[in-house]
Structures are given as C-alpha cells and as structure tokens.
Amino acid sequence: MTQANRLSGGQIDHNTALEFTFDGKRYAGHPGDTLASALLANNVRLMGRSFKYHRPRGPLTAGSEEPNAIVELRSGARQEPNTRATTAELFDGLSATSQNRWPSLAFDAMAINDRFSNFLTAGFYYKTFMWPAAFWEKIYEPIIRKAAGLGSLSMQADPDEYDKGFRHCDLLIIGAGPAGLSAALTAGRAGKHVILADEDFRMGGRLNAETFAVADMAGADWATQTVAELSALSNVRLMPRTTVIGAFDHGICGAVERISDHLVTPPKGKPRQILWRIYAAQTLLCAGATERSIAFENNDRPGIMLAASMRAYANRWAATPAPRVAIFTNNDDGHRTACDLHAKGVKIAGVIDIRPDAPRSRDYEVLQGAHVTDTKGRLGLTFVDVRLADGTARTIECGALGVSGGWNPNVHLTCHQRGRPAWNDALAAFAPGGTLPPGMSVAGAANGAFSTHGALKSGADAARKALGLKGRAPALPRAEDAPVAQTPFWYVEGCARAWLDQQNDVTVKDVKLSYQEGFRSVEHLKRYTTLGMATDQGKTSNMGGLAIMAELAGKSIPEVGTTIFRPPYTPTSIGVLAGRMRGKEFHPTRLTPSHYWAEERGAVFVEVGNWLRAQWFPLPGETHWRQSVDREVTATRASVGVCDCTTLGKIDVQGTDAATFLNKVYCNGFAKLAVGKTRYGLMLREDGIAMDDGTAARLAEDQFVVTTTTANAARAYQHMEFVRQCLMPDADVQLISTTEAWAQYAVAGPNSRHLLQKIVDSDYDISNEGFPFMACGNITICSGLRARLFRISFSGELAFEIAVPARYGDALMRRLMAEGEEFDVTPYGTEALGVMRIEKGHAAGNELNGTTTALNLGMGRMVSKAKDSIGSKLSERPGLNEADTLMQVGLRPVNTSDKITAGGHLMRAAGPVDAAHDQGYVTSAAFSPTLGCMIGLGFLKDGGNRHGETLRLVSPVTDLSVAVEVVSAHFVDPEGARVRA
C-alpha cells in the first residue's frame, strides 16, 4: 500500500493511515484526503466510465463540480450511487465501487459504444427505432433502458435518519474562501448574527489549494487562524460540510449539512444529514469560481484534469496524478500549477500555452503559441500531441495534463429566482447580473474578483454594505493582487471528438450537428444534445457549448444567451429533503381519547384522514370481519351499541349573530331553531355543490355547536372563517374549532336511553318527553362531570351522542361498557356505523363527493328560497337541475345472494353496456344483516321516479354484472319511528 504519487506537506495528517477499498482493492490514505486525492496518491487515475460511450475517466476536478470520478460509495443498504470521489471525505474503512461498467472498470464491454460513436450522435434516437412500430417497446427501448443510468440503488430502505431545522441570521455567507472569511470577520466583529456555510469539510476555499501568503503567512494558515477567531465569536455560527442548495423567496435558503457522511455509520441518535431552512435578512454569495476546460481531441482521458484542480491536489492533498505532468493553458493561471508542482518535486514535461507571448520559466519548458492536438493512453494518459507555433508536431510523454481555460464565477445561486447573469467582457465570462434575489449580494471570485486581495476586499465591503455598517473600513491582510486577464479560448481548431460535457459524452461535433439541424437556441442545444444535463448540472460544460454555438451562429456569447441555473446547487439526497417524515411518521397520527381502550378490546383500526378509528371489534372465534360487523349491527339494533365519533369536526359558534351566520353557511334555515334543539344542516359551496353536512345544536340563544364530517373538518372550518371574516365582518360571531377538546360517543339502540340514564345525573330528564328527538343540552353525568347531550341518530335507532371534555373520554367509554353490561352493550366500529347509515339511507363521504347537489342527494327542497345562503343562487343553474338529474336511490340485488359493488355503474336491464348508456353509479354498498342481503346507495338518472325498476349493475373492472332493483334509500324504518321512540 505505497502511495507512489504522495507528495509532502498539504493539509493532511501524514502520520495517520486510513484504509479503504476501491473495487475491492485495498489502499491507504490520510485524514484530510478525499477519495479522489487518496486514489491519485495511490497512482489510480481511472475512477469511472462515461454515460454513453463508456469512455474510461479519471477526475476532472477537485470539487463538487466533478463529472467523471463518480462512484458507488459504501455497500448494503447504505450504498450511495453517483457519489463524487472528489468530495467524499476519506474515512477508515471506506469502500467504493466503480459504476456503469461491466464486467470491470478496466474492461468494460459496453465501451463498444465508443467504436460506434459516429452512429450515436446527438439526437440519433429521434430519427430511428421506428420500424416496425411494435419494435420500439419490445426490442429497442429495453436495450436502451438496460444501458440507462450510472449508479444503482441498493433497493433497500435507507437505514439512516435525516433531520430538519430552522436558523435565522442577519447575514448568511455562502462560501468560506477568502471573500467569505473576510466578510464573516467584518460582520462578526460588528456583532451581527452571522452564519458562514461552506460545502467543504475544511473552510478556506482556494486558500487551502494555493501557496499565496495572506498577512505574511501561508494562506491556509490564515484561513485556519481566521476560522478560529470566528468560532470564538458567539454571534457567528460556522457550518462546514454545509451546502446551500437553493435561494428561495424572501431570503429563505435551503442548506444541507452532512453530519455523518465522513463516518462509517452515523453515531447513535445522530442523523446522516440535516436540511436547514435558513431565514437570512441578507445573503452574501462567496461561492468562488470554477475553472473551465479547453476542448481538444481526446481531452477526456484519465489524467487530464483542470489545472487548478491539479494544483489543489498537490498543495492541499499532497497528491499528484502522475510523477510527470504537462499543462495546457491560455492564461497565467496554468503556469501557477506548473510552478507549484515543480516546487513539490513533480516533473513538469512542459507548459503548452496558446499565447505566443506566454511567460517563460527557468524551471521547465514553455511551448509558446502551441496547442494540444490529441492525446494517447486508453486507461490513462501517456502522451500528448502538440502542434507548435511553427506548425511542427511534437509528442510529449506525461501521465497527467492540467488544462486551464480561465475561470467562470459561480453565479448559480444568483439565478435561483430566475435572474440572468450578465456577460462581462473583461472576464470573458458570465458574472452576477442585474436581478439578484432580493437581499443577496455577491463577493469574491463569484463576482469576478479573482485575486486574493480582491476577494478579501470585496468580501469585507459587501458585508459592510449588506449590513449598513458605518465607520472606517478595517484594514485588510496583505495578499497577492495579480491582475486577471482572460482571453477566451474554447477549443482547438480541427478537433472533432473533443469533449464538452464529459459525463454525457457531448463533443464539439455534437454541438455543430445541433446547429446544423436547427437546434440553435441554448435551450434546444441542451435538450437535443443533453449538454449540461449530467450530474455536474453543466458546471464544467455549459460555457464551452455556448461559445461554440455562438461562433457557429456568428454571434457573441451573450447574444446567443445563457442557460440559468436552478436549485439544487449540487445534487441533494432525497432522504434529507424528506427528513423524518417517512414510514409511520410520514403523516401525524391522530388518536381519540379512548384509543387505548379500543386497543385493549382488540379493535382493528382504519385510517380516516390522519385519524385512526376502530373499524370493528373482533371477538374470540370470529374469523372474518363480516362476522364482527354483522354482530355489532345486530346487537346495536337489538339493544345498544357505542361508537366513538370524536373525529367529527366540532365548531363552537358564538355571538349574537350566530344564528344569522349559520343561516348564511347552511342552505337550510337556522334562525328559528329553538334553544335546546338540534338541526341537520347541509353546507353548500358557493358553486351550489354540497360541501359538507352535519348538525348544529343550539345550546343558547347565542351559542351553537356545529359538527362536520371527519374528512371535511378542516375545509369546512376554513370555509366558515371565510364567510365570517370576508363576507360578514360586521356580524357579532366567533368561531373556534373544538374537535380535540371534546370526546364524543354515539350511544345507539333501543336501550340507549336506559344505559344513559344510569350515568346522567338525576337533575336531567332524558325521557322521550323531557328530551325528545333532536333535543340537545348541557348536562352533567357521573355526579357532576359536565357533558353535552344530543339526541341525534345516524344509525336510525333511538340514539344519543354524548360529549365530555377530552380527558374524560377514556373513562366515559369504560363506564358505558361497565354500566351497559346488563344490556349486552356492544362497541361498534366504523364498518358497522357505515352499514347502519346505508341501511338508513344517510349520505356520507361517498355521496358528498364534491360533485353532488342537494337535489342529487334528495334534499333539493332543503335549499331555502326565503333567504340568501352560500351556494343557493348558483345551485339554480340549469345544468344542476335537469329533468333526468342524478338522484340518490337505494339498490338491492334481485337475486339476494348477488353482490353489490360500490363504484359499479348502472345500466338499463336491456340494451348496450357502455358509457353512452350509463344511468348512474353505486356510491356505497354493504351487507345488511338486517335485510340479509347486500344493499347499496347510488345516484341514478331521474332516480326519484324509478323505484321498482330493475337495472344492471356492471363493474367490468371487478368482473361483475348483476340485476338490481331500485328502491327507496331508507331500507330500515322509513317512517323514522325508532329514532323518536
């Protein structure tokens, strides 16, 4: 495990060895390494394969913009596809595997695609694979899909946890390079609340990768010292390993902090990553710049990388991709790489500079006015072919080539609110444009200040400006201030297979073809060639493609346009965006006060919205749910049953105008409802469609208690608040939702009164005379516990609903069970509740489906004409009142053993079965133990006049077709005698 390409120095701990594996082979690196730097130090350049041609690839960069060195990190359920080796922090025991190759990275059968590249040009698939028609899905597409993708998912649930949090600050500084550190010092020393976030695990940005001095010490040391000062300030929060992924509205930034990605597994109780929502009054973007490449023939071989990345590997990570390297550059920055690597003892085979007047060096050869025309080396660079200024050719032997085409400011976050960067001629690059997100400013290289002094100064200035700091600007540490001159140079004349987008294999030739075929707008270019669509999101490729398109069109780059960047800044794990909201915690679970009692009784629960409700209560020996439900129905109708109906929405309506208010929100009248009485109410939307139903109980002249259905509780309450605040602001009425304040139980069946009489305090008469059907009142039970009693019935039996403060719900349920023993009291669940309401013909959620009117529901006459209510006017539209409009009916099978299916459609007994002849549909169905057969409710055209008719109920999707008879929806006790008993 010799690290053949390991240099001295750098910001790694040479004294500690970390072991790791790549494709099963063991290597050693050091703390401070990334996977890529450690592999390079071990003389491994080949780290991946490209998407389309499966070309062998090594790292192009040393950062999060990496398109090539993409691996699967870890294994098992923690397998993490498409991880950039250039940002993966090395830890002891790290294992990584190459991807998108078969059978191995060095011998990839799919590399055959490269031989056929001439056929696989941009957009070739749009032009072929069409004949014969059936072959696309059967033959061609499966082959294409098989080749799709880069890394693979483990297909196991992600075992790690993720968290979310919120942070606030005066100034959020994005990027802790010289500009960001300088800004943080300025703001921090001024006492402002500052968050300094950097995606790297080591703050300092390019200072860590350069050899410049700052304040007469090594830049990296100045960074370390500055970070130490900042961390001592209580008003400054440092967030390393934190990527600001997006700048959203009103100064809210999303940021992902990697808590445990540099560890084997997250420590117990710690998440893998945290999504922070940062509320920043001001944001300062100090994201630096990304070096751009030059396109030349075969510019994608392992060992060819950006020159400044090569310098970063040498200076920060003490690693060189090869013992002998060359540089290809159009600017002075490439020479810095040569100098620094030479100083570290790396052999410089030559600096190829396109400029005839390029600076010379005493330490190595500079080829002025020369170009790289081709490269050799299948799995790693061996030679580069150079065309010298005089036109002669020369071959240079080297294992790595640093390429520098200048720098692009990292403007990405400035575009997140669709602002466009502006072309800057001096930089020959796009720089932050006129419309930045509100509250955002930009400093340092991200704003085109490329020198160290420029970055330090612009960071401090921008922080002062953003925060409105007055007084003299503090002195800046001394640093280099080399002028920056960028002359654009995009590609070497005569090249064809010269890569622009390395991951997606988009070459100069593809851009030319795109132009030739008329895909000339930037967006067309991107979409047609897939340029910039790779996992680097175009960071290393967009500019080159744009420049070539501009040249072809004879326009300037800004005339051709720019593509803007969208969030996230770098690819972001889906897990962290979800946080803890997964599995059972996906949505909150709402439990009623007697939930644990129901659990003890062995109830089976069902999700109703976020509530869990008891569906039925199986007894020993019952093997099928129907047995339990039938028993519950029968027992309730025979004696008494109790059902938890706490989940119904409950709204307290108070004020002198309470009745007026209800008159407005319900289509039927409430003004004349007497105190102590309850009335069914139907609430319409303004468009005349039924929204919800429930009861309103008048407990006092100025107080009503309104119930809504469980499903519509939130929306009905919203609607009532809208009416109150927006339409009746002067009315004296107040609303409050009391759903969770009261536990409520239906006590139903002929013995319900007898049961309740055992617990209702004797001051209260609940006899039929003293407390008739639809009565309501405040009472006390169990010697003084306040309660509300309503004589209302959903089951069609003599029934009551009793409500107590929520904390007594469990006790009340247990008491009712105990007191009811003599009546064989039976708890019943939502299934039996549903059966009984269908037997009684009461509409519920399946009928109130958002498309039905009062008329459809058989309640057309309830819509009062004597007053204005929400929805009354629009319910009069002709389309809602046609002669053959759907009307609610009951349905029973002609053959009593036949099934009725909710969702089935109704057809005439004879005639075609198709949509054109549809007569209606079944909304609810259940087995009625009372009638001994299945029954259903449904909507039927002109249903009110068709009782007695035989229809066909068809449900082709469940393979059912049966004869049914149209009957009244009131299957049980149509006269309503029982409820009044």
Added chain:
Amino acid sequence: MRYSGFKVIKEALTGHKGWTPAWRDPEPQAHYDIVIIGGGGHGLATAHYLASVYGERRVAVIEKGWIGGGNVGRNTTIIRSNYLLDGNEPFYEFSLKLWEGLEQDLNYNAMVSQRGIMNLIHSDAQRDAFIRRGNAMILNGADAELLSEAQIRQEYPFLNFDDARFPIKGGLAQRRGGTVRHDAVAWGYARAADGRGVDIIQNCEVTGFRIENGKCFGVETSKGFIGAGCVGCAVAGNSSRLMAKAGMRLPIESHVLQAFVSEGLKPVLPGVITFGAGHFYVSQSDKGGLVFGGDIDGYNSYAQRGNLPVVEDVCEGGMAIMPMIGRARLLRMWGGIMDMSMDGSPIIDRTHIDGLYFNGGWCYGGFKATPASGYAFAHLLANDEPHETATAYRFDRFRTGHMIDEKGMGNQPNLH
C-alpha cells in the same frame, strides 16, 4: 427529409453532412388563413393536424421564445387516460390512441413508452372511487385493471408495504399508460408541420389582437401585424395574460407546479407509480433519472419556480412509499406555470369574438392531452364546430352548471 435507420447509417458513414434543419426559420407573411399563438406542444400539434388532417395550407405558429419552451419542455412526461367523467375520458382515450401511432404519423421517434401507470389504493373509500373510475374507463373503451395488494407486492416489491403510514391495499393500473420523451413531442410536431408548409415563427411575441366590430382580423406582434382568417390561442400557463389583450377574463388562475429529476440510476421502476395519499408520482426516464412530482405550490404565480415546502412535501411522499430512494440525489427541479381552471378541466372553444378561438385551462394534465388537444383544436379551427371528443370543453359550462370536476373541489383552482 425522411428519417430512418438507413439514413442514420448513411450519414454516419459520410460525415453527417446531409442533415438539414428540422424546421425552417421563416419570416412571417402578411396574412395566413389560420394563425396559432403558442409554439408549445398544443400549438404545434394543432398546426400539424390542421395541415395533415384538415388540409389547411396557410397556417402559421407564432411563438414568443423558442418552440417547446413552455410546459411541453418542463413536465413529468406521463401519458394516460384514466379519467372518471364522461366529459374527459373519451378525449383522453382519443389522445392515448394518437400517442400510440405518433412515431409513424410524425416520422419522429418521441419514445412513446407504454410501460403502464398504477395508482395506489390505501383505503376502502379510495378503492370504491377507483372501481368507479376503472369502470368508467372500460365503459369508454379504455383499459383498466384493479390490482390486489398481492399483485402490487409482486410487481412493485420495493414499495413500502410493512412500515407504511397508509398501508397499500391495492391499485388501479392502466397498462397502456406510460411516458414520452417530452421535448421530442414538440420537435416532432414542429418538423412534421413545417414539412407540410406551416410557418413556425420563433421569437415573435404577440402584443395585441386586431379586433373590429366583434371580429378578430389578426395579431399585432413584435414582427409587425400578421393578418389571419382566424386566430387560435394555445398558450396555457399564460392564457389570462394573452386573452386580457382581447379584453377577456378567464375562469383560470396561473399556478406553479414543481417537478424533479434525480441523478441517473440503473433501471428500477417498471412504469409510472402514483401515490395519491402522499401527493407523489414517479417514473424513470430512459436515461435513468427518477422523474417525480406532487402538488402545485398553491399560490398564483408566473415565476416558473416554487419554494421549499412543496419540495419537501414531495420528497416526503417519495420516501414514505419508496424508502430505498433516500440515498439517491435530486439533480434538478423546475417550475411550470399551469392554467388552473375552475373545475380542473380544459377549455377548447370559440370566444365571444368572431375568429378568435381558445385552447387552455389544462391544469397539470396538458402534456398527455397534447395530441388530442391539437387534433380537437384543429377541428374547431377548421370547421368552427367542436370535435366529438371535446364537446364538453366549453366556456359556458360554468354559466350553465355543466362543470367537469374530476376531483370534486369546486371553483377553487388550487385544490384541483
């Protein structure tokens, strides 16, 4: 030029010199029989069918930016005809049938991939609703299949069955549903229409309509006045903005819908999966990216971008149903502007102005409708009569009470 495998091989061997632009770049003429505003999927499809089915010869499509830059270039690529209501289902089934023959019709491979779409069922009430819908589909001549939990387990073993907040109880599948390479739809229609003489005029913005005595005579544009026998507007997302120039208020609000794509992954998803209880749907592209989305942000917007809460909401849905995607990474997100109509269904109709026709209100269902929308709009423009599958898509349905409200949410567009 006809595209074929043979042509691709020939060009590969001769240096790709023979490829010509997929469409011309003409200057506008003074007058056309029909001018279509909007070079998106619907506008280009309308032009194609006007030329190929209705024999219209003098047609122009004018587009303020570049063609295919609206919602056809930013959607989740799903095609399906799993609708409930009679006003919708025949139309979307017609659309699906047109998708099925699209490549041959256009001589362009838009990669129509009928890998199926499956809506998960989590409750009895939801099953009832999906049975009704499945039956409506079959009764309208489409395909539908009710799947049991066991069948779902077999076909989609990676879903969260055992630790789910909302347990999976089944699904409604439409095997003929699937996905399409969305950009290629715009390009294919453009190329085919151009081949039949339709002028596609890019970077030409409509600044107004010339309307006299209740009749529309053409459009004022950034390239001057263009006369027209009739004008069809197909600019969903910006419908209200455009029609305001004709003095119209629409039953439409513009809302932002975000969509997402992950980094490329080796194939794992067989087709489209819809998790209604969690506001999440997902498919996998031919390049390997998981393409997914959820609800609209819920506020009016023309900004083509959304905010974090919905991003999180959608990813929560994804993790709830497919907890194996936690370590996959979200690569790109974008926002499209939806014409959210008052009942969730579209409008293809005349306006009260003679010669001015409207196509819009597609909510987030516009992509799958592209072929039928183009066909039906072409029919309307050519014959001044609605196409038989689009008779319900009228403006006056709100006046008369004939809403087509699949979700039953009423006149609150952000709930559709």
Added chain:
Amino acid sequence: MIINHPLLGPRDSAEFVNLGAAELMNRPDPETATPEDWHDYAYLRDNPAGAHRELWFHEGGDRSILIVTRDTTTHEITAVELARNRGQRHDPGK
C-alpha cells in the same frame, strides 16, 4: 415565503392556507345580482402577472384571514392587511 402578519409579525407562509383571489370578497348582492354577476364572481379571475391581492388563512396560527398583495412574477409582498377590516358590508341579515 414570509408573510408579515399585521398582528403577529413575519410568519412563514407554510403556516397559512391560500384561499384564492381577494376578488372572492366581492360577493354579489343577493338582492340585485344577475346570474351573470354570480357567474363572474364565482368563476372569472383577473389572474394578473404582477400585483395580486389574495387571501391567506392563518390556519397554523391565529386563524385570521389576510389580504396579501403579492407580485405573481417575483413573489414580492407589498402589503398585508386583515380581511375582516376590509370585508363586505352587506346587511348580514339578508
């Protein structure tokens, strides 16, 4: 987004539910309105690209409904007021 609640100060928009355009407050007078008035009220919207007055219900807060003036092209909020200070002034008894 952040909505500056007139009573509670800046709040994240995630605490609110958007109830639609503030035009919904202009409910027609039931005594005098024509069917066309009702249609226009319930179904037609200005839907501007620019300043838009809209209703946000503070469901996760004090349950106020706010009229928020927000630019639909930039999402910038320029005004927030309580709906009940601007509500309709029909006789509630009608």
